[in-house]
Amino acid sequence: MVTAATKSLPERAAQLAAQPPVRRALDWLEQNTDWVTEQHIRIVEIPAPTFQEAERGRYLAGLLAACGIQVHTDAVGNVIGERPGQSEEIVLLTAHLDTVFDEIHEIRVQQKGGRLYAPGITDNGTGLATLVAVARALHEAGVRTGRSVVFAANVGEEGEGNLLGMRQLVQTYRPRLHAVISIDGAATDHIISKALASKRLELSVRGPGGHSWSDFGLPNPIHALARGVARFVRVPVPEQPRTSINVGEIRGGTSVNSIPAHASVKVDIRSESPAEIERLERALREAIQAGVAEEMAQARVKEVRLTIEVRELGVRPGGELPEDSPLLAAVRSADQFLGNRSRLERSSTDANVPLALGIPAVTLGGGGQGGGAHSLQEWYDPTDRARGLQRVLLTLLLMTGVLP
Ligand SMILES: [Zn+2]
Known part of the structure; x- marks a missing residue:
């Protein structure tokens, strides 16, 4: 396993990115943002109100399976794919499937100017598209990780779902769980490390x-x-x-x-x-x-x-990632390598559950820009989304370690 912890921050991400499989994965993300956006639109056009995520979940299962990952659905409806590494320890990469739009049974994404409009396009179409993009990039580039990666499209994050899916994931994987990276919404200007x-x-x-x-x-x-x-x-x-x-x-x-x-x-x-x-x-x-x-x-x-x-x-529940957490260092290292600036934020997300239990967790945006979350005017602009995808990939791999 890579002993990245001894390196200084910018060096760690730079050294990781210099490894040929990681370089290939980063390049794949750079070159395939159109494919990612295409999948993003397909995902969002399958309605998935809280407690009715099954159909969207099946589509995600297909995308993860196409990356050579064994996929199953757990008792509450989480779609889970484990990508084994050298060790049993797990870094969980997750995005919620559900939307707050109970009454909408047909969704068509509208494109106007550079923007995509649809309920749920950013929250959490962006997170789900990022989950799939990272899985695909690791597969295409043949990256082998130290710790295992569990990809999960989880249910019941919004409203009365009350973080149902995340609670189940933490319960299932807790003994092996090293860190949790949740992807929710767009942008790269923040790190949610504090649970509201x-x-x-x-x-x-x-x-x-x-x-x-x-x-x-x-x-x-x-x-x-x-x-x-x-x-x-x-x-x-x-x-x-x-x-x-x-x-x-x-x-x-x-x-x-x-x-x-x-x-x-x-x-x-x-x-x-x-x-x-x-x-x-x-x-x-x-x-x-x-x-x-x-x-x-x-x-x-x-x-x-x-x-x-x-x-x-x-x-x-509330909770905070300590300032000296290796997970926080990993995101910051990825940010420095990518020339990205971000600030710490407090919010109510899937990361609340692990943070309240003292398990390292952050919520990151998937890149691009979005607005109007939880409204019918919700929009997403995929410009520069590659940076968000690469940021999540690097953070993940800094936490798993990469085999040569
Ligand atoms: Zn969300």
Whole structure:
């Protein structure tokens, strides 16, 4: 195995890139960005909302199998291909399959100017295309690695997936897991090495419901929830530590002239500080309770009570990669070799799961530029994507080591 750790940073990536198989892999990526973009479009045109990733997963399985990798699908739907190295230890390279677009069943990528437009084109079409490109480059160039590489297109990263696929991967591979590189979105200007903790809750209010005219005076769950939400969104949110709240979904009722029997909200709370998440969760519960109490106090019918139910939709743990981590050194070495500048960032990604367990992990962009993630105007510009592909490849190989 290559004892890269003793070399200075820029030297390590340069020495690695000077090995003929690695040079061939880097060149392959440079010369085949059109093929990568073509695959990128095909992947994105297969809809894959969270919990419905199977068809897109099968397409990814085919692409990985074409690189001579044995591919299987695990119990939760992760598509996994292990590329054996000299040692049993694993570096996991992974990208999530799912998108946030539940209601979209047909996707056509539109090309305008240099940009590609489609929901999910960047998040995470770019990550999946990068996963496939790196697998293909290693195959075409005949690179043999020290540690083994596990390629995984994982399920359930977004929203209520709650990092399902990543949790399963870490559970399966933990004893052999040396490091995790997750690819999510575009760009090469950042290294996500800090996990942003978050909590997602659903609060439901229930009552008997009735007719809007003849039963007027009954407490109304939507009125109660609206009162509660209005209180919650007035709670101060600090700028430091950076913190956010979002009421992302509100549901309830059956018709305009019925007092609803049910109303619910889904709320996302994120912070650099776990204490802030706790504080805001308490504030949310208190606000909804106060809204319900106010609605019942004002209702003419006093003997009817509304009930509140709180359900946890997801908890994403926090964690950080230490400044002296070899994985961080590997990304920085790749950056220096490629003349790329990047900064450390905190975000909520698949890397949360390993980082919370103390397993080295980063999330990188796949290169090119993108914008409008989680919106119908999402776009991707593949210009200069080779740099992003090469950055991921070099980081991976610095972590696996390469056999001559
Ligand atoms: Zn994503």
